[in-house]
Amino acid sequence: MSTQNLLTLDEIKPLSTTIRGLLGELDKMFLGRSELHRMVVIGILSRGHILLEGVPGVGKTALIKGLGGLFGLEFDRVQFTPDLMPSDISGTNILQENNSGRREMVFQQGPIFTNILLADEINRASPKTQSALLEAMQEGSVTLLGETRKLPQPFFVLASQNPIELEGTYPLPEAQLDRFMFKLQVGMPTSDVLQDIISNRRHGIPPEPETVVTPETLRELFAAQERIFLPTAVAAYVARLVGATHPANEESPQVVRDYVTFGASPRAAIAIAEAARSAALINGRPSVGFEDVRLVATAVLNHRLLIGYKARMDKVDGQKIIKSILETIKEVGLDLPKDFKVG
Numbered sequence: 001m002s003t004q005n006l007l008t009l010d011e012i013k014p015l016s017t018t019i020r021g022l023l024g025e026l027d028k029m030f031l032g033r034s035e036l037h038r039m040v041v042i043g044i045l046s047r048g049h050i051l052l053e054g055v056p057g058v059g060k061t062a063l064i065k066g067l068g069g070l071f072g073l074e075f076d077r078v079q080f081t082p083d084l085m086p087s088d089i090s091g092t093n094i095l096q097e098n099n100s101g102r103r104e105m106v107f108q109q110g111p112i113f114t115n116i117l118l119a120d121e122i123n124r125a126s127p128k129t130q131s132a133l134l135e136a137m138q139e140g141s142v143t144l145l146g147e148t149r150k151l152p153q154p155f156f157v158l159a160s161q162n163p164i165e166l167e168g169t170y171p172l173p174e175a176q177l178d179r180f181m182f183k184l185q186v187g188m189p190t191s192d193v194l195q196d197i198i199s200n201r202r203h204g205i206p207p208e209p210e211t212v213v214t215p216e217t218l219r220e221l222f223a224a225q226e227r228i229f230l231p232t233a234v235a236a237y238v239a240r241l242v243g244a245t246h247p248a249n250e251e252s253p254q255v256v257r258d259y260v261t262f263g264a265s266p267r268a269a270i271a272i273a274e275a276a277r278s279a280a281l282i283n284g285r286p287s288v289g290f291e292d293v294r295l296v297a298t299a300v301l302n303h304r305l306l307i308g309y310k311a312r313m314d315k316v317d318g319q320k321i322i323k324s325i326l327e328t329i330k331e332v333g334l335d336l337p338k339d340f341k342v343g
Contacts, residue, residue, distance in 0.1 A: 007227045007286040015224050016284040019045075021212050022070060023282075029066050029206040030059055032193035038282070039184055039299055040067065045225050045278035048181025048271060049137050049157040051122070051172075051303065058186045060160035062206060064118045067158065069209035071218060073115035074152065080125035082168070086132035090142045107144070112136055115152050119159035123169045130176055133157060137179040154218070174306065181271045182296075183303035221281070228277040229287040235273065237331045238293055242269040244325045245305055253328040255321050259311035264304040271300045290331040298322050 019041065026037040040063070043050045052060040068075030078089055091110035097103050111117065112133075122130065136142055140151050159180070162169055177183075189197070197204055213221075243249045245263030247256055256263070275296035276288045283292070302318040311317070 005227055006229050007224055009284070009286065011224070012281065012284050012286060015221060015281065018213065018217060018221070019282050025070055025210060025212050026063075026066065029209055030063055031196055032189045033059070033063070033186075036063075036184060036186065039182060039296070042275050042278045042282065042296060043182045043299075044071070044156065045221055045281065046181060046271070046274040047154060047156070047222065048275065049159070049179060051159045051161055051177075051180040051183045052186050053161045053163060053183060054186030055188075056162060058188060060186050061118065061120055063186075064116075064120075064158040064160065066206065066209050068116045068118070070211060071116070071213050072211040072215060073154070073218075075116045075118070076111040076114040077118040077120060078111050079120045080122050080129070082124060082126060084125045084129045086129050089129070089132045090136070090144065093145065107147075107149070110142075112142060113149075113151060115154055116156050116158060119157055121162060122159040123161045123172055125170070127170060127173055130170070130172060134176055134179065137176075154222070177303045178265055178267055180303065181275065182299040184299055225274075225277050225281050227286075228280050230273055230277065231287060233332055234276070234288050234290060234293060237290060237329070238269055238272045238276070240329050241272070241293070241297060241325060242266075242301075244329050245301060245321075251329060253324045255316065255324045259307055259314070259316050259321060260305050261308045262306040264301050268300055268304050272297055275300060294326060297326060301325075 023034070023037055023041060026041075027034055030037070040050060044067070052063070054060055065075070065077070078084070087110065089110050089112050091108050091113070093105045094108050095103055096106045119133070136151060136155070137157055140153065140155050141148050142151065143149075157180075161172070240251060242264050244252045245256060245260060245268075246252060247260055247263070249256075249263075252260075272293060273288075276292040279292040279295050280286070280288045298319060301322050305318045305321060307316075307318060307321070311321075
């Protein structure tokens with residue numbers, strides 16, 4: 001990227017104010033989730049799909065619905081169930097009679113033709129139905145009977161998932177997991193937050209969102225994110241982190257060699273770089289730092305490691321493995337262009 005096209009601090013300031021307003025609105029709507037809200041907004045600014053995992057009742061669906069209102073984008077919801085069919089998501093051709101009395105096949109759009117698709121309890125549908133999202137998540141299009149139709153832009157899949165050990169759920173296919181930029185854990189709120197909810201939120205209903213980011217403003221944020229500078233040293237750090245998820249890599253810590261069968265794909269490195277750019281934008285900086293990479297690395301990598309059976313026996317999960325990688329792989333000096341200016 002040419003340094004002449006980089007953002008300046010004067011350009012970033014109003015954008016950061018807009019993002020802080022969005023985060024503040026989310027914090028008012030959903031109490032005690034500030035870190036989660038920050039990561040979700042980073043994912044949106046990176047144009048990534050997000051998977052939220054947690055037990056029923058912790059607010060995953062409410063958060064996704066709230067985001068739809070805050071961004072002022074078209075929103076639709078699919079409740080995933082075992083009997084859901086792929087055509088229930090993408091749409092199908094139906095036989096209709098036209099004005100001249102002749103019958104013809106007409107495409108009936110499914111709920112996927114929207115900006116934000118809430119895939120609620122995505123792991124309750126069969127793998128065949130889950131696979132209906134693959135093309136949409138990667139290419140932003142749907143193909144039926146040889147005809148490809150583009151989806152509205154921007155397009156996000158924000159999915160909720162119950163832990164797979166609960167009855168009546170299916171593990172997501174690895175290929176589909178890889179298309180989610182983030183997998184974020186939604187845990188139980190603290191007792192103080194619970195007290196605040198039951199004291200001030202009748203029936204647990206959050207306040208109505210105010211649209212603080214218009215589609216036009218969102219496009220400006222996307223354009224600004226494209227102009228965030230990624231130094232060579234930071235790009236090398238990202239590549240080494242992803243490389244260290246593979247057991248055969250010489251830099252991999254012992255925990256990876258012991259427990260990981262397959263590491264993260266190149267898509268993970270791209271996702272870390274883009275998410276780190278968004279983190280820098282939120283923090284009001286025109287250049288990505290190592291701290292931005294560390295902030296997003298776990299959310300990008302935790303669902304992309306194929307862990308062997310021995311890890312389950314020894315109670316070693318993906319987060320422990322990623323923590324070890326982050327402790328092992330050290331960053332090397334930051335190199336900014338000589339003509340890099342932020343003011």
